[in-house]
Amino acid sequence: MTHLPLNLTLPNRPPPPPRIFLNAGDFHFGEAPLQLETLLGSCVTVTLWQPRRQIGGMCHFLVPSRAKTKEEVLDGHFADEAFALFDQAILKSGCRPEQFQAKLFGGGDMFPQARSSLNVGENNIAVARQFLKQRGIPLLAEHAGGAGHRKLIFDLANGEVQIRFADKLKAQTHG
Numbered sequence: 001m002t003h004l005p006l007n008l009t010l011p012n013r014p015p016p017p018p019r020i021f022l023n024a025g026d027f028h029f030g031e032a033p034l035q036l037e038t039l040l041g042s043c044v045t046v047t048l049w050q051p052r053r054q055i056g057g058m059c060h061f062l063v064p065s066r067a068k069t070k071e072e073v074l075d076g077h078f079a080d081e082a083f084a085l086f087d088q089a090i091l092k093s094g095c096r097p098e099q100f101q102a103k104l105f106g107g108g109d110m111f112p113q114a115r116s117s118l119n120v121g122e123n124n125i126a127v128a129r130q131f132l133k134q135r136g137i138p139l140l141a142e143h144a145g146g147a148g149h150r151k152l153i154f155d156l157a158n159g160e161v162q163i164r165f166a167d168k169l170k171a172q173t174h175g
Helices: 079-093 120-135 168-173
Strands: 019-022 027-031 037-041 045-048 057-062 101-106 139-144 148-155 159-165
Touching: 019 027, 019 057, 027 079, 037 045, 037 057, 045 079, 045 120, 057 079, 079 159, 101 120, 101 159, 101 168, 120 139, 120 159, 139 159
Parallel strands: 019 037, 101 139
Antiparallel strands: 027 057, 037 148, 045 057, 045 101, 148 159
């Protein structure tokens, strides 16, 4: 029997960056080192990243908007309010919207067998694109639509988004 020495030294690896999980309706804006993570169905996530300063954020909204009443606090469940939160964060950072890069994810059809004229996912995708265009924020990448859910991890150090997509239609046709 061979015994390993007890004083093994492991290579010096930096600790992984902190990670924050965003639930539906959540919004977070911060700086590297930080990773933002979420799980999407028909909801949409938009990531914004400013490469020079390694700052950015992520929203996770459910629907385009809600009926407004006076003096409501901004709520990230709604696209128009999630983008208002982005506007505030960008202004506070001292940057301009067009200095950020956007990526858009989600908007999946969670019930592909139910033939319906109302597709929440498609509406969410369209409104996200519209808000980005209005602000002059370039949309660099998109993984949207389809029938399934996505898991995302957005790294503020490099702007990369890792994605895993589970396609409901393929899963149903293959067993």
